[in-house]
Amino acid sequence: MNVFVKSMMMALLCVLAWSAFSRAAVAAPVPMRGVIEGFYGTPWTEAERLDIIAFCKEHGFNAYVYAPKDDLYHRERWREPYPKEELDDLAKLIAAAKADGVRFVFAVSPGLSLHLDGKDPAADRAAMLAKLESLYKLGVRDFAIFFDDIENKDGAGQAAFLNAISGELHRRHKDIGALLTVPTEYDRGVMTDAEGNATPYTAAFAQHLSKDIVVLYTGEGVAKGRLTREQLDTANALYHRQLGLWWNYPVNDYAETKLALGPMDPLPLADVPVILYNPMKYERLSKIALATGADLACDSAHYDAETSWQHAIRDQYGDLAPAMQIFADHSTHLENDWADIGRADAPQMRKAVDGLLAALDQDAPVPVKLQRLRTLDDDLVQLQAAVETLQTRLDPATLQECQPQLAQLNRIVTADRLALKLLRQQLAGTPIDLAPLAVARQDIVAHEQEAHISDNVARLCLDEIVNRL
Structure with missing residues (x-):
């Protein structure tokens, strides 16, 4: 089966997601679903990004988020414009995504040095707008500003900054799409105190953030599997909105010596506005888990992890699939003192x-x-x-x-x-x-x-x- 036919079949599955299937209604696909290049370590190459964008189209994903932690201009030197050569590379990716019907979401992580009050807040708002405008000119219409993995916990200040950026972008342009964010407290384990109440940071961020900004979180922990409907509803209640999911599988930047080659755990995706899967730096091997994530995002009601996983390996490895399945079976679970995700090995x-x-x-x-x-x-x-x-x-x-x-x-x-x-x-x-x-x-x-x-x-x-x- 050629790539075009497979792509059309995946697209048809998502288009028909409201219809009847096997005597039950197929779950509606998650509105924004895709891959977030959000890991630490060596970023993907341009060729790998082009490949994953094509993969997104083929498997029914409709979004790719550019957010590599070790891109200096994404995080540490976020105020600085991209050099021309790197901007030209981004332009190629944006054009490829547009041609494939995949939303290219450009992300910035300014929290390491962002001024929320004091002497330079206006200057930093201007720097952020200039950065996003440079990508708008290349065709980007969806943006993200992340506050993960930083020490500053000024929830009200972060929300005010995001509200100002969002408001100005929409004032300037009528075709702006989504604005995504990740709070500094991004898993429920740190969003609440011992009594289950929102922490001061989470309460302030949730209270002041504009309702049109989509908040992503990672579930019960940074990388914890088997999220339940009850757990998701509890997290939504903290924010008084439907949260999106930044799902940390198959990413292995905290345990790079172990590959994550298993299927996605089932997730309660009804009413979830966004699901983004964080991959490994190993782009090719990430596709096994990502393909199962696409099946889950397109029809969570009928998702069977093992069936999807076996199909993904057959589709990607052809006559090597039996050997690859045996090998991958022994490398599906990641665990340390704070992570526990992926089905058990073998x-x-x-x-x-x-x-x-x-x-x-x-x-x-x-x-x-x-x-x-x-x-x-x-x-x-x-x-x-x-x-x-x-x-x-x-x-x-x-x-x-x-x-x-x-x-x-x-x-x-x-x-x-x-x-x-x-x-x-x-x-x-x-x-x-x-x-x-x-x-x-x-x-x-x-x-x-x-x-x-x-x-x-x-x-x-x-x-x-x-x-x-």
Whole structure:
């Protein structure tokens, strides 16, 4: 199926979103839905941005937000105009987005140095307007001003600044579209106090901000999955408006050694005005999750994460899809002390590991232990074959994005299979030599600063088996 046909099919799905489907009404697509290049670290190249804009058109997204944190003229030096060469590059992106029917939203993050009161507030309003006007001349009609990840918590001052910019833009131009913002307290975990009431900052920002400015937030935490309808309604009540979602998956700028290759968790998108997915710096690999996010945004009522995920991989990887699905299955969950998002890694293999461990711990009959050992080893053989296939057949650009994880997974699986071999020998009453396994484990640990994968399945399995040898 060629790109044009697939694009037309996705567009038709969104156009028909009000009609009946499978005996139930298809959910209306989210009015503004798309990708926000809002991560820290190396920004995308112009070629990657052009590619993601085409991807948006193909998959039913209608917005791309330009907001790379490490673009100096977006954040640290926001007052300064873009140099001509960079402005010319932006002009190409804006033209491409317009041609593809994708809204190009230009964002500025001025909060690190913005003067909200004192000596220079008028000068900063003028600087912001000049910056946005330079992009208006290139064809941008939708803008965003973000206050995330800063120390200043003058909610009333930020709201006044946004109101002034919005009012002046609409006074000058009749065709201005959306103005989006992100507050400094942008997840509900910090929007409320211990009693569940809005913090002083959130209360002031919500009270003073014009109702025509769209507020984005990230859910219950910065990167927390499984947002419920009740949780969303509670957040909306804090602002007395429908909030938009800046969803932090598959972005991994806080854990770059682990790739986010899973599906989007289901989200309660009815009445949500905007859904924007923050991707990884790895543009090609981000498309797996983003494609599922497009399915979710176009018809949340019938979204099935696993089905969408499998379809996305088949669509993007063709005859490599079986191998890619096996690999991606082991890299879907991101977690640290504040993040917990994406479905669990390799749930079926985890069951196989648990089955073997239970047989060992419960001192099951030896034939049962051996059968469960063989079941797990078969899975590991399949996984290792998938890694080899991808390492030899993936296109060079995609391989470059995931080679560290492929190599680390191969080390883990090799060690896992060695551990199973030793376990089989032990069950047969044969003496075992743990030295080679110790060397294999050391090799894995030596590479953990550059790559993580299957943390709680294949990697943890190794330690769990070693502890029983």
